[in-house]
Amino acid sequence: MGDHEGHGVDFEKKADQKLSGWGLFGNKYEEAADLLDRAGSFFKLAKNWSRAAAVYKKIADCHLQGDNKHDAASAYVEAANCYKKFSLQDAAQALNSAVNLFQEISRLNMAARYSKDIGEIYLQEQDLENAAVYLNRAADLFDSEGQSSQANSMTQKIAEIYAQLEKYQKATELFEEIARKSINNNLLKYGVRGTLLNAGICQLCRGDVVAINNSLERYQDIDPTFSGTREYKLLADLAASTDEGDVGKFTDAVKEFDSMTRLDPWKTTLLLKAKNELKKKEEDEDDLT
């Protein structure tokens, strides 16, 4: 077990000598990168993740000096895999470098995939702003490569993040866009009512009753069968109770829906915000009277 670390250190020293030496015969960057790659493998075997990640970043620098962007990007991806063991922030930065390089060499599919990975890392770290930025980037890249299914799933995640960040207008627009795209697909159209429910909940959080009712009419245009669903009934009841300022009616409608279909944590959080807003408004009215 101790041999792995020692071997790694030896290879790293050889690579450093190669880099500091004169590049008369052959390409010194290529040879140094090979030696560093073996050093990185040994550090991985020794489970010294920080050392391995540093070595892979050195490999990326070597390839950049040798003007080999694809291998540099791959080295950054390897570095990110090592960083994931102990520092998610550094992993995200390494993947960001890889994404930039893949975009430069027009490998948009790879750039999209790793951009999605960055977004998921930031989601784990509860950094919603950065997660939205990178997932947006991934969705754009997937869309430009013609992968609409992947782009739709990215857009769904982005919309959920915007709702958590209280950017309800943008979240509503994204959900409606997803619903419009899905309704044309024979396989995905049965999930449209869930998407429209999410959009309606975002509208409720904005607290604009006229906009809610206009949205309900627009959703019937998007999906003609929506008016017969329980999701539509829930949204209509919630809109009515918001209009009347009745917290009890709001709670009854949510409770009835939840008894049939349990609400997921995202919906629970947003509906709780809407209910608290309604309660606050009711108390204000009581104070006025």
Place this chain on the structure above:
Amino acid sequence: MMSSSSDAAAALELQESGWEELRREARKLEGDLDVKLSSYARLAARSSSSASGAASPTADRSSWKSMEFEIQSLLGKLQDVNDAMSRCAASSATTTSVSQKLARHRDILHEFTQEFRRTRGNLSSMREHADLLNSVRDDITESRASGGMSPRVHLLRERASIHGSINQIDEVIGQAQSTRVALNNQRAMFGDIQGKVKQLGEKFPVIRGLLGAIKRKKSKDTIILSAVIAACTIFLIIYWLSK
């Protein structure tokens, strides 16, 4: 020489004792964290069972909050101790066992952090769910209608499970769509590759001509070399005969 070597030995012993103290403190903190995380998870399970009946939410909430703060402060302390251990190891010559122990402690901290985050997420979603559905009127209605609910409850549960299955099927269909699009792209790519191979085959006459030219040049070089050698040999023979 003797004083400098004794000073070095003293410094080394100081570093070793510091390292051992840090390790002991790290192990103690890890033990405390393990106990606290277990009780936190048990509290979450208990609140999950009691969430159906809204019994004394305020007391439960305050105990949740205090336990959360305790665990967070312990995680912060453990992070500080790990950083100190890293600095201590970096200052002295790192042996393999030291780096392995460091990696082990780092893994443990990472694991505890993930577990705490997961449990806290579960707790907060349960709490929000209870808050959303709880109100005074609901208590009255629930107490009224507590009698003949049995068959309806069974039907509702069955309906909920069917709905869950439908949602999972939707997700699987979405994934299948994505896979199908990727496979179509791969097929198009292979079609392009086939076209490129045909183009390469059409270039074979050019390659054949190139090979022919190389062959001719090589034979020309051979002929020239042979001629030069023959000329020199003949010249030497004539010179020898004339002498």
